Amino acid sequence: DAGVTQSPTHLIKTRGQQVTLRCSPISGHKSVSWYQQVLGQGPQFIFQYYEKEERGRGNFPDRFSARQFPNYSSELNVNALLLGDSALYLCASSFIQGMDYGYTFGSGTRLTVV
Amino acid sequence: AQSVSQHNHHVILSEAASLELGCNYSYGGTVNLFWYVQYPGQHLQLLLKYFSGDPLVKGIKGFEAEFIKSKFSFNLRKPSVQWSDTAEYFCAVTRSSGNTGKLIFGQGTTLQVKP
Numbered sequence: 396d397a398g399v400t401q402s403p404t405h406l407i408k409t410r411g412q413q414v415t416l417r418c419s420p421i422s423g424h425k426s427v428s429w430y431q432q433v434l435g436q437g438p439q440f441i442f443q444y445y446e447k448e449e450r451g452r453g454n455f456p457d458r459f460s461a462r463q464f465p466n467y468s469s470e471l472n473v474n475a476l477l478l479g480d481s482a483l484y485l486c487a488s489s490f491i492q493g494m495d496y497g498y499t500f501g502s503g504t505r506l507t508v509v
Numbered sequence: 510a511q512s513v514s515q516h517n518h519h520v521i522l523s524e525a526a527s528l529e530l531g532c533n534y535s536y537g538g539t540v541n542l543f544w545y546v547q548y549p550g551q552h553l554q555l556l557l558k559y560f561s562g563d564p565l566v567k568g569i570k571g572f573e574a575e576f577i578k579s580k581f582s583f584n585l586r587k588p589s590v591q592w593s594d595t596a597e598y599f600c601a602v603t604r605s606s607g608n609t610g611k612l613i614f615g616q617g618t619t620l621q622v623k624p
Contacts, residue, residue: 398552428610437513437599437614438553451611485553489610497543498612500553 399488399501407507408476416471416504420488426450427469428498429461430485438485444469445491473506481508511536513602515615522590523623530585530618532600542583543601543612544574553599559583560605570594592624 400419408414420427426445430438443451444463463469467488473480483505487498516531534540544556557568564576574585583600600615 426610428612430612430614435616437601437616438612440611440613443610445610453611487553487612497555497558498610499555500545502552 399486399499401484401486401501401504403504404502405505405507407509410476410478410508412476413472413474414476414506416473416484416486416506418469418471418486418488418501420467420469420486421499424488424490424499425467426489426491427463427467428487428489429469429471430487431455432483432485432503434482441471476508478508481506511540511602511604511613513600513613513615515598515600515618517618518616519619519621521621521623524592525589526622528585528587528590528594528620530598530600530620532583532585532615533581534583534600534602534613535581536602536604539605540602541605542574542576543603544568544572544583544585545599545601545614546596547599547617548596556585556598590620590622592622594620595622596620 402417428443429441432438440453442461447463458474461471483503485503486501489498512535514533542559545553546556547553557566559566559576567573598618601612
């Protein structure tokens with residue numbers, strides 16, 4: 396039973412570049428959320444998608460965008476990368492939009508901006 | 510705005526010691542509460558959750574937490590820790606109605622258990 400899979404696991408980018416992170420939810424899960432975890436801090440909510448529609452957005456600049464595909468997988472895009480974007484990006488999936496079943500997290504993508 | 514505060518940033522215990530990690534949240538409505546654990550090099554895993562009912566919640570690996578509504582607290586406890594409990598622990602909250610998909614996390618507590 397595959398859990399939440401994220402790719403790539405590690406990534407190094409240069410300031411100003413653009414990056415795309417990918418997430419495949421658990422089979423049957425329709426909701427995907429993205430979180431940013433800076434070293435030494437708790438994860439911060441970026442986006443939630445449910446049934447391919449954005450259902451929530453955290454306090455992140457417009458350089459961050461995301462989408463969800465018909466198969467419920469999701470991509471997170473970050474444009475014009477800054478050094479401060481270096482973090483672990485987590486994807487979490489859930490069967491429904493709400494928390495009743497809890498969210499299952501992937502192992503994350505470690506993004507380093509140099 | 511919702512917020513979560515974890516008072517202990519770094520806790521060091523010897524094996525068999527008892528554990529209590531503090532968590533307080535700020536939110537005016539009803540909430541769902543969670544504790545997640547992140548073992549070194551691994552992904553976040555759900556330890557336990559509270560939605561309603563009995564305020565004493567039992568989770569995996571012998572952990573439990575008590576929801577005290579009047580104190581806006583959801584402290585995590587374990588009677589006797591093991592070396593394998595070394596990890597980072599996160600308390601999280603979400604609203605319990607409407608769009609409940611946004612988890613607000615605390616800053617985390619690093620637990621180091623000495624053998």
